[in-house]
Amino acid sequence: DTAVSQTPKYLVTQMGNDKSIKCEQNLGHDTMYWYKQDSKKFLKIMFSYNNKELIINETVPNRFSPKSPDKAHLNLHINSLELGDSAVYFCASSPDRVNHNEQFFGPGTRLTVL
Amino acid sequence: GDSVTQMEGPVTLSEEAFLTINCTYTATGYPSLFWYVQYPGEGLQLLLKATKADDKGSNKGFEATYRKETTSFHLEKGSVQVSDSAVYFCALSGGSGGSNYKLTFGKGTLLTVNP
Numbered sequence: 001d002t003a004v005s006q007t008p009k010y011l012v013t014q015m016g017n018d019k020s021i022k023c024e025q026n027l028g029h030d031t032m033y034w035y036k037q038d039s040k041k042f043l044k045i046m047f048s049y050n051n052k053e054l055i056i057n058e059t060v061p062n063r064f065s066p067k068s069p070d071k072a073h074l075n076l077h078i079n080s081l082e083l084g085d086s087a088v089y090f091c092a093s094s095p096d097r098v099n100h101n102e103q104f105f106g107p108g109t110r111l112t113v114l
Numbered sequence: 115g116d117s118v119t120q121m122e123g124p125v126t127l128s129e130e131a132f133l134t135i136n137c138t139y140t141a142t143g144y145p146s147l148f149w150y151v152q153y154p155g156e157g158l159q160l161l162l163k164a165t166k167a168d169d170k171g172s173n174k175g176f177e178a179t180y181r182k183e184t185t186s187f188h189l190e191k192g193s194v195q196v197s198d199s200a201v202y203f204c205a206l207s208g209g210s211g212g213s214n215y216k217l218t219f220g221k222g223t224l225l226t227v228n229p
């Protein structure tokens with residue numbers, strides 16, 4: 001009965017490869033997000049989707065392409081991986097765009113690019 | 115744009131000590147304010163929130179009051195436990211630019227509580 005799930009939990013890959021991270025939420029929420037947490041624990045929004053529509057793209061390189069096949073899923077595909085992409089990526093969801101709504105976070109995917 | 119500044123860590127306390135983690139924000143409009151906690155190896159969990167000036171959020175013995183006059187949302191707990199050891203993030207949503215579609219986080223404060 002996990003609320004927000006991500007796969008895989010760990011991802012180790014070589015520079016230049018293409019990889020995907022999947023996210024699913026079973027909370028019935030309309031809005032989903034991707035955040036990046038760097039090695040110093042700093043968290044920054046990457047994308048947000050509302051009802052499968054892209055709302056925020058926070059100056060993320062176009063090697064990163066989110067895909068939302070339906071409201072419950074928001075996947076992140078990364079092309080031509082670089083060393084600087086190494087981080088923990090968190091998916092989150094919230095009921096709608098109202099600003100006081102809590103965001104529910106997944107457990108994170110630790111990406112290591114060698 | 116919006117920003118959140120919280121006190122740099124790490125913070126190390128003994129069990130039963132008093133905790134304060136300072137947080138100030140910059141935003142126009144009427145943002146909502148949050149404290150999230152990240153336990154080792156886990157995702158973030160909401161600890162407490164406040165949606166308007168003078169609101170006090172509280173949970174698990176933690177409290178924070180939304181002070182518009184000082185643009186602050188300091189986290190306090192009267193008596194910390196070893197199990198409170200975690201990274202604490204102050205965050206806001208819905209500030210300037212009217213963006214309700216993201217959380218803007220502070221840099222996080224690592225708290226370690228020793229027995």
